[in-house]
Amino acid sequence: MRQTIIAGNWKMNGTRASAEALLTELIPLVVDATAKIIVCPPAINLETVSDVIADTNIALGGQDLFWKAKGAYTGQVSASMLLDLGCEYVIVGHSECRGRFGVPEPDFTPTVLAYFGDSDATVNLKLRAALANNLTPICCVGETLSERQAGNTDSVVAAQTKAALSEVSAADATEVIFAYEPVWAIGTGEVCAADEADRVCGVVRSAVADLYGSEVSEALHIQYGGSVNAGNAEALLAKPNIDGALVGGASLKAQDFAAIVNAAP
Ligand code: PGA
16 A cells, blocks of 8 residues: 655745744644655745754655756756755646646736746656655646646646656656646635546556556555645545645644644545
8 A cells, every 4th residue: 555645835935933833833743643744845944844853754845946956047946955955855847836826816927927937848857857866756737727627637637747757767757756736726725526636646647557557657656736624635535546645725734734644544
């Protein structure tokens, strides 16, 4: 049986002090967890969080990385920098980094939206840079509402999955964690029904089976993300194709995040 993996994506929230307070409350609530627990704070708070979670059962992840090792890339963060701060995981291809927002931002005109420029090609470069540096990528895939309404959910999700794995070996592919995150469910409070989330996680697994065969796809961990909370986590995590959750808003509240962690089957 695959271990449940619960990751908290704090996005652009918190200060060093609030990060410390959140973790101080969380740590005793999850000491007996059977799930693997990961927190992904903003890059600037990684060092603080790394110190607070040392000697606990909570692991550290970055929210994004740049694929080059070093150089003249203003504002970017490399895999080795994340490793240096104690990260073992990194999110790649989050829909917000791809410029696909669950909650429309009225002031994000097309030229502003272009700032969030991740494409399937850059997600692949980031995923491979993570693997090459022994960071486990949490690779996000998911359809927008209009793609779902057009009946393209499965083709979008399968295409994103396969593109992310371009030029990745079977051995490395086994290490990747996928997160199926329907864009319309992110930050909206509108969770994907557990059966449907399970079905689309199965689409991810089938896409990986197409590339590498069933041994790799059966070993693969696939999370669901999008408005996961203390009330819906148990039903989602009980599904056979859902091996964990990538949690945004609810990961900012210790009690809620702990309840999700402790809902692991
Ligand atoms: P949410 O975000 O839980 O706030 O919907 C999930 C995510 O974006 O990873």
